[in-house]
Amino acid sequence: MKTHIGPAIRLTIVMLVLLSFIYPLVVAGIATLAPGGGKGETVTVNGKVVGYKNVGQAFTEDRYFNSRPSAVDYNAAGSAGSNKGPSNPDYLKTVQARIDTFLVHNPGVTKAQIPAELVTASGSGLDPDLSPAGAKIQVARIAKVRGISADRLNQLVDEHTQGPLLGLFGPATVNVLALNTALDALK
Amino acid sequence: MFTEWMGVIVMYGLTVLLAIPLGKFLAKVFKGEPNAFDFMAPLERLIYRLGGVDPNRDMNWKGNLVALLTINALWLVYAFVLLVTQGSLPLNPDGNPSQTPDLAFNTAISFLVNCNLQHYSGETGVTYLTQLGVLMFLQFVSAATGIAAAVLLFRSFIPKSTETVGNFYVLFTKSITRLLLPGSLVVALVLAFNGIPASFDGKDTITTMQGDTVGVSRGPAAGFIAIKHLGTNGGGYFGANSAHPLENPNYLTNMVEMVTQVLIPIAMIFALGFFVNRRRFAWVIYGVMTVGMLVLLVPTLISELGGNPAIAQMGISQPTGAMEGKEVRFGPVASAYWSIVTTIISTGSVNAMHDSSMALSGAMELLGMMVNAFYGGVGAGLLNFYYFLIISVFVAGLMVGRTPELFGRKVEAREIKIASIVALLSTLLVKGGTALAAWLFINYGDATWAVKPSAWLNNPAFHGFSEMLYEFTSANANNGSGFEGLGDNNFFWNFSTGIVLMLGRYIPIIGPVAIAGLLARKKYVPESSGTLPVDTPTFGLMIFAVIFIITALSFFPALTLGPLAEYFTLK
Numbered sequence: 001m002k003t004h005i006g007p008a009i010r011l012t013i014v015m016l017v018l019l020s021f022i023y024p025l026v027v028a029g030i031a032t033l034a035p036g037g038g039k040g041e042t043v044t045v046n047g048k049v050v051g052y053k054n055v056g057q058a059f060t061e062d063r064y065f066n067s068r069p070s071a072v073d074y075n076a077a078g079s080a081g082s083n084k085g086p087s088n089p090d091y092l093k094t095v096q097a098r099i100d101t102f103l104v105h106n107p108g109v110t111k112a113q114i115p116a117e118l119v120t121a122s123g124s125g126l127d128p129d130l131s132p133a134g135a136k137i138q139v140a141r142i143a144k145v146r147g148i149s150a151d152r153l154n155q156l157v158d159e160h161t162q163g164p165l166l167g168l169f170g171p172a173t174v175n176v177l178a179l180n181t182a183l184d185a186l187k
Numbered sequence: 188m189f190t191e192w193m194g195v196i197v198m199y200g201l202t203v204l205l206a207i208p209l210g211k212f213l214a215k216v217f218k219g220e221p222n223a224f225d226f227m228a229p230l231e232r233l234i235y236r237l238g239g240v241d242p243n244r245d246m247n248w249k250g251n252l253v254a255l256l257t258i259n260a261l262w263l264v265y266a267f268v269l270l271v272t273q274g275s276l277p278l279n280p281d282g283n284p285s286q287t288p289d290l291a292f293n294t295a296i297s298f299l300v301n302c303n304l305q306h307y308s309g310e311t312g313v314t315y316l317t318q319l320g321v322l323m324f325l326q327f328v329s330a331a332t333g334i335a336a337a338v339l340l341f342r343s344f345i346p347k348s349t350e351t352v353g354n355f356y357v358l359f360t361k362s363i364t365r366l367l368l369p370g371s372l373v374v375a376l377v378l379a380f381n382g383i384p385a386s387f388d389g390k391d392t393i394t395t396m397q398g399d400t401v402g403v404s405r406g407p408a409a410g411f412i413a414i415k416h417l418g419t420n421g422g423g424y425f426g427a428n429s430a431h432p433l434e435n436p437n438y439l440t441n442m443v444e445m446v447t448q449v450l451i452p453i454a455m456i457f458a459l460g461f462f463v464n465r466r467r468f469a470w471v472i473y474g475v476m477t478v479g480m481l482v483l484l485v486p487t488l489i490s491e492l493g494g495n496p497a498i499a500q501m502g503i504s505q506p507t508g509a510m511e512g513k514e515v516r517f518g519p520v521a522s523a524y525w526s527i528v529t530t531i532i533s534t535g536s537v538n539a540m541h542d543s544s545m546a547l548s549g550a551m552e553l554l555g556m557m558v559n560a561f562y563g564g565v566g567a568g569l570l571n572f573y574y575f576l577i578i579s580v581f582v583a584g585l586m587v588g589r590t591p592e593l594f595g596r597k598v599e600a601r602e603i604k605i606a607s608i609v610a611l612l613s614t615l616l617v618k619g620g621t622a623l624a625a626w627l628f629i630n631y632g633d634a635t636w637a638v639k640p641s642a643w644l645n646n647p648a649f650h651g652f653s654e655m656l657y658e659f660t661s662a663n664a665n666n667g668s669g670f671e672g673l674g675d676n677n678f679f680w681n682f683s684t685g686i687v688l689m690l691g692r693y694i695p696i697i698g699p700v701a702i703a704g705l706l707a708r709k710k711y712v713p714e715s716s717g718t719l720p721v722d723t724p725t726f727g728l729m730i731f732a733v734i735f736i737i738t739a740l741s742f743f744p745a746l747t748l749g750p751l752a753e754y755f756t757l758k
Contacts, residue, residue: 007356008258011238012265015363018234019327020320023368024385027375027410031385038385040405040433042393050396052403054382054432057395064397068515077390077402078310079427081512081540083672085650086495087757091511096501111502116494119503120511123430123540129515131507169194170438171507171518180396 043177045184051177052076056128059180062105063145065130065138067176068117069098072125082121095119106141113137129173132161148186156182191520194438198524202446202453209450210457210469216365217338217358217462224365231364240356248704251339251355252697255332259299259693262328266295266321270313278316280389281404286312287637293681293688298325300692301333301564303415303422303535303667304658304684306676310404310426315387322422323411327371330418330451331362333566336696337455340573343703344463344594352707366451367417374413374447382436385409408434416448419564421535421667429525429538430514441517441538445525448534452562455569463594468722472572475727479561479734483551484527490545491523496757512540523548530555533564535667542645542654542670546754549653549670550746556664557617557742558734564665567692573699574606579733580721581606589719596706609698613663614741616687620659621745625652627679638674645672649756653749658684663691 031038041053051057058074059067067074071082084091098119099111115134117127135157143150160179164170215222235242246254269276274285286294290306294313297304298321307313313322335358342352379385384405391403408424412434415422422428429435429444456476460469494505508519517525522539529536530552541552555561560571577593581603584591591598627634632641644651654670661668662684669675675684720726 004254004257005261007239007254008261011234011240011258011356011360012261014234014237015328016320016324019363019368020324023372024319024323024407024410026372027379028385028387028407030376031379031409034380034382034385036382036384038379038409039388040384040391040403041382045396049393051393052391052433054436055403056432057401058397058399061397074395074399075401076433077404078308079404079425079431080308081427081430081543081671083540083542083645083670084511085542085646085653085672085753086497086509086511086545087648087650087753088646091646092497092501095498099501099503112504114503116498116503116505116507116510117513117515119498120509120513122510122514123512123538123543124425124427124432124514126427126432127514127516128432131515134515164190165194165438165442167190169190169197169442170521171191171515173516177396184396 043181045181050181053175053177054128056126057177059176062141064180064183065135065142065176066118068127068130069119069121070125070127071121074126076126079124079126081123081125106138108140109137128175128177130176132157132172132174135174135179142183152186156186191518194442195520195524198442198445202449205446206450206453207457209454211461213366213454213458214461216361217341217458224369227364231360234360234364235356238356242354242357245352245354248339248352248700248707251352252700254355255336255696256693259332262325263295263299266299266325267291269317269321270294273314273317276314276316278387279314280387281311281314283311283314289678289681290676293685295321296685296688297667298322298420298422299329300665300688301329301418301420301533301567302662302665302688302692303420304662304669304688305422305667306681308426309424315406318411318424319407323414326411326414326418326420326422327363327367330367330414330420330565331359333564334362334366334451334455335359335566336700337566337569339700340570340703341459341462343707344459344465352704367414370417371410371413374417374443375410377443378412378440379409381440382433383409383412383440384433405433412444413447415536416444416534417451419448419452419532419534421529421533423536429536430540435538438516438521441521444536445528448536449528449532449562451565452532452568455566459569465722471722471724471727474724475731476561476572478731479558480527480531483531483555483561484524487523487527487548487551488520490547491519493545495545509545512543514538526552527555529668530666531558531561531563533559533567533664533666535661537668540671541657541668542672546750546757549657550750550754552668553653553657553660553746553750554738554742556660556666558738559664560734567665567695570695570699573702574609574695575730575734575737577602577606577702578610578737579726579730580719582733583719583726583729587719589717592712592718593706593721595711595714596709597712598706602702602705605698605702609695610737612694613691616663616690617656617659617742618745620662620683620687621656623683624655624659624679628655636677636679638677640679643674643677643680645674649749649753653753656745656749659687662687665692
């Protein structure tokens with residue numbers, strides 16, 4: 001035991017310098033060349049920062065494409081899912097209420113057409129995306145509120161649909177913030 | 188949907204393709220043969236000199252264990268002290284408070300043992316100093332400890348009697364300089380260029396398009412997330428772990444993080460084959476583990492893609508599967524794959540919330556941790572597999588009437604006793620802990636802890652039981668994922684899982700290394716026609732049966748009370 005205490009202390013100090021000091025500084029230094037300079041990429045409208053590209057934000061108004069429900073109300077000072085189990089009766093009531101609300105705001109839509117992501121909370125509470133179907137189901141509502149043709153809006157969604165990686169891997173997504181900034185820029 | 192399947196198939200294929208050459212490389216490193224990273228030798232010599240280590244001194248297994256345990260004990264004290272004082276130390280731009288002693292005890296142990304159970308959230312519970320100086324540091328050194336311990340075990344497979352088995356410090360240092368550090372650097376840069384923050388800037392405040400004012404937590408996350416996966420640690424930089432869009436921003440980072448976390452566990456299997464020159468044996472191990480993974484993965488995929496039956500009853504069609512707790516950019520296939528990989532290899536990072544998994548998926552995640560030897564954590568997976576191997580050799584030997592022996596050395600009562608104790612201990616820790624928690628929940632609901640027992644479950648009934656079972660299973664397996672709805676930042680959970688974490692780590696290291704040491708001392712008997720060959724598919728089936736029977740006997744009653752009961756009532 002005794003013979004190992006000296007090396008233990010000295011080796012720990014050496015490794016701390018290497019792993020906790022040099023390594024993160026090298027990463028931070030090189031990352032200043034990355035988009036956003038390693039501080040996270042922001043989205044700017046008219047010279048004002050309106051959000052982070054990858055971090056979802058709350059869109060609840062009828063004139064915007066709504067984002068998913070969130071367990072942390074999209075406050076990225078924290079992050080969490082609802083952690084509700086599939087059989088939890090209170091949780092199922094919440095889902096039912098979200099379905100009813102969605103139907104009220106989107107007349108003409110049937111239950112079976114609602115994509116599951118619009119009535120369930122994401123894992124992070126900060127999901128920046130919808131599926132293309134999740135965006136398109138809202139087109140009729142926004143067309144009515146904004147007086148823009150549904151065709152134009154569907155086209156907008158298509159333009160902002162990010163296909164699978166290299167066209168091969170993973171699902172297609174629509175970044176809600178990018179879609180809504182483009183929506184405001186229409187007219 | 189096709190592209191989602193492609194994503195998972197390519198992730199797995201890529202991992203195996205990379206793991207074979209990496210295994211070969213690791214075998215060379217640990218044997219001391221010339222290899223591509225010999226340019227690191229001057230740095231290593233410097234580390235040995237500054238660290239006061241004599242790299243040429245081989246030790247016996249006891250000496251190595253003492254060295255390992257001594258330096259681990261030192262890290263525990265260091266981590267605890269920093270965590271309880273972090274609030275008044277520098278590099279704390281968000282002004283986060285110091286941890287309470289019970290939380291610091293849990294956090295320090297949890298990162299020390301490569302588990303990364305987190306009873307705090309990264310945004311509020313730690314500072315940049317402790318993220319890097321304590322947690323990330325421990326992510327590196329605990330992974331290196333696991334690898335070193337596994338290599339000490341490898342040595343015992345080499346057919347020549349020897350008392351000394353190597354030098355812990357050398358194996359530890361080389362694991363860092365030739366594997367973990369260069370690997371993490373590459374991964375960290377890929378992540379940083381895909382949008383993961385790496386700077387030291389503090390929390391930002393923004394006004395959203397709808398006019399809400401919200402914060403955005405940031406910090407030096409990229410380097411942390413790289414070693415979190417490469418070292419199968421799994422502790423998130425942010426609270427939501429790899430579901431967080433700044434911790435895992437797109438499908439490419441998801442693939443990188445997934446390949447990274449399972450790479451070394453699989454490479455270590457091949458490294459064993461190259462190291463002791465028994466490649467067929469390595470393939471048998473790989474086969475058993477892969478079949479084990481598939482047995483858990485297939486039901487999970489089916490139930491996640493099927494969606495929540497209770498939501499289907501409301502008239503929602505769920506063509507994209509169950510979405511509660513999942514991110515759109517990953518989808519259910521990649522989320523289901525991640526949930527199984529992370530539980531079998533003891534990473535414990537998540538890209539979807541396990542608490543909201545379908546009931547059957549929850550059972551599979553739990554089983555993955557209960558077995559804890561399908562690939563397993565870096566190093567630790569093989570250590571766990573080793574005691575299943577010892578028991579299989581013994582049982583098979585009895586069945587066919589041959590002397591149980593492994594690689595020319597007799598397996599006798601003492602070795603079997605150690606292996607059995609290790610196997611039984613995990614049952615005791617998991618079920619004993621869960622029983623105690625359930626008892627407190629029923630009888631002492633109002634105990635004055637930070638979270639009252641009556642308030643620590645986030646879900647009622649069977650699922651609530653599963654939350655408690657999951658927490659102890661995760662602690663014992665040193666996994667670190669959780670049914671995170673559990674209100675676990677109170678004295679009971681911090682203290683009890685802290686103890687389980689420690690026993691769940693060091694006993695499975697001490698046991699196999701001790702067995703290996705005992706075997707290495709025995710006289711070597713060359714293999715003959717009377718020897719039971721262990722590198723055949725038949726023996727692989729035998730190991731699988733032993734794993735299945737031990738796990739079934741130990742854990743199925745508990746699974747029945749939790750996820751299985753939920754599954755059958757939800758249909």
